[in-house]
Amino acid sequence: MLYNTKKRLICVGMWGFFSIFAPSKRKEMNHLKRFYTGFLLLLVLVSCSCKRNATGDATLTNSRVSQANSREMPLFSADSAYQYVAEQCNFGPRVPGTDAQTACAGWLEKELRRHGAQVIVQEGEMKAYNAAMLPVKNIIGSFNADAKMRVLLVSHWDSRPFADNDPDPTKHKTPVMGANDGASGVGILLELARLCSQKLPQVGIDIFLTDAEDYGAPNDWTGTHDEKWWALGTQMWCKQAAKEGYRAQYGILLDMVGSPDATFYREYYSERYASSFVNEIWQTAARLGYGDLFINQGGGGITDDHVFINRMLHIPCVDIIDTRVDAEGSFCPEWHTTRDTMDNISKETLGKVGRVLVSLLW
Ligand SMILES: [Zn+2]
Numbered sequence: 066m067l068y069n070t071k072k073r074l075i076c077v078g079m080w081g082f083f084s085i086f087a088p089s090k091r092k093e094m095n096h097l098k099r100f101y102t103g104f105l106l107l108l109v110l111v112s113c114s115c116k117r118n119a120t121g122d123a124t125l126t127n128s129r130v131s132q133a134n135s136r137e138m139p140l141f142s143a144d145s146a147y148q149y150v151a152e153q154c155n156f157g158p159r160v161p162g163t164d165a166q167t168a169c170a171g172w173l174e175k176e177l178r179r180h181g182a183q184v185i186v187q188e189g190e191m192k193a194y195n196a197a198m199l200p201v202k203n204i205i206g207s208f209n210a211d212a213k214m215r216v217l218l219v220s221h222w223d224s225r226p227f228a229d230n231d232p233d234p235t236k237h238k239t240p241v242m243g244a245n246d247g248a249s250g251v252g253i254l255l256e257l258a259r260l261c262s263q264k265l266p267q268v269g270i271d272i273f274l275t276d277a278e279d280y281g282a283p284n285d286w287t288g289t290h291d292e293k294w295w296a297l298g299t300q301m302w303c304k305q306a307a308k309e310g311y312r313a314q315y316g317i318l319l320d321m322v323g324s325p326d327a328t329f330y331r332e333y334y335s336e337r338y339a340s341s342f343v344n345e346i347w348q349t350a351a352r353l354g355y356g357d358l359f360i361n362q363g364g365g366g367i368t369d370d371h372v373f374i375n376r377m378l379h380i381p382c383v384d385i386i387d388t389r390v391d392a393e394g395s396f397c398p399e400w401h402t403t404r405d406t407m408d409n410i411s412k413e414t415l416g417k418v419g420r421v422l423v424s425l426l427w
Pocket residue numbers: 225246279401
């Protein structure tokens with residue numbers, strides 16, 4: 066577990082007191098009558114027994130505390146995370162500028178507040194690849210707002226406006242539902258918010274639900290294709306967060322974390338900017354027996370929200386993203402198609418990713 070500082074009860078005061086007291090008693094021994102010797106001996110015995118009891122109790126208390134802590138590590142519910150994914154899809158594709166965007170943003174904000182987060186909604190406009198000005202709504206929910214040690218958890222909640230990777234060319238202008246590409250990561254983060262309402266972790270948690278990640282130029286766009294047209298919400302937030310001096314020890318981005326056949330390789334930019342945290346995450350997954358899901362091999366580099374967080378805020382941020390190195394495409398077959406729906410979401414995958422995060426954070 067990261068940053069899990071064990072509390073230790075310190076009995077130095079008691080040890081010090083007894084170590085000063087004991088020699089002085091020995092010095093006086095010769096000058097005391099038998100009665101007083103016996104009395105002192107009794108005192109020493111009582112003191113020693115108190116000391117032992119005190120140390121014993123402290124150890125016991127410690128072990129009870131640590132047992133209680135491990136017992137109280139909250140249980141991640143894959144059913145609940147799945148439900149959160151489904152509820153987002155019930156709004157329809159959450160494309161910037163649509164009614165679904167407005168309605169879903171309100172719901173996300175309400176859910177985070179319901180679980181006790183302090184919520185900020187950052188609204189603004191960002192220019193898209195086609196010069197359209199997009200309304201952007203970033204939603205940030207914080208737990209343990211005063212904690213200096215913070216972890217940033219990120220997922221994009223928007224849907225791609227066009228299924229430009231669909232095998233059927235007539236569907237290339239159809240918006241993507243984004244059950245996996247967007248909603249899956251948000252579903253896991255909302256479930257973690259629910260767990261925070263049950264038991265806060267020791268670290269501060271900032272859940273950043275970022276908008277307009279997936280509005281990058283479509284395949285048939287004849288103008289320039291540039292990484293700057295992706296992750297628009299994250300770029301907007303990073304500018305503001307940098308001005309305000311926002312800091313977190315590390316960040317984790319979840320993207321496409323719900324497919325039944327998911328494989329998470331150690332993504333290139335994550336290794337480059339945050340290799341020690343990549344190690345922590347993949348080792349934790351291996352400990353939990355999820356080595357077949359979190360594959361301990363390098364994957365390709367993905368332009369995703371974490372790249373901008375690493376570059377603009379210098380917060381080491383890891384992308385947990387489903388890539389298929391053996392497949393023809395680099396992502397799952399539903400990626401940017403009309404088949405990215407609830408039919409292709411696995412509770413098992415959501416549960417495994419969620420449990421890795423619980424192990425890391427609590
Ligand atoms: Zn996408």
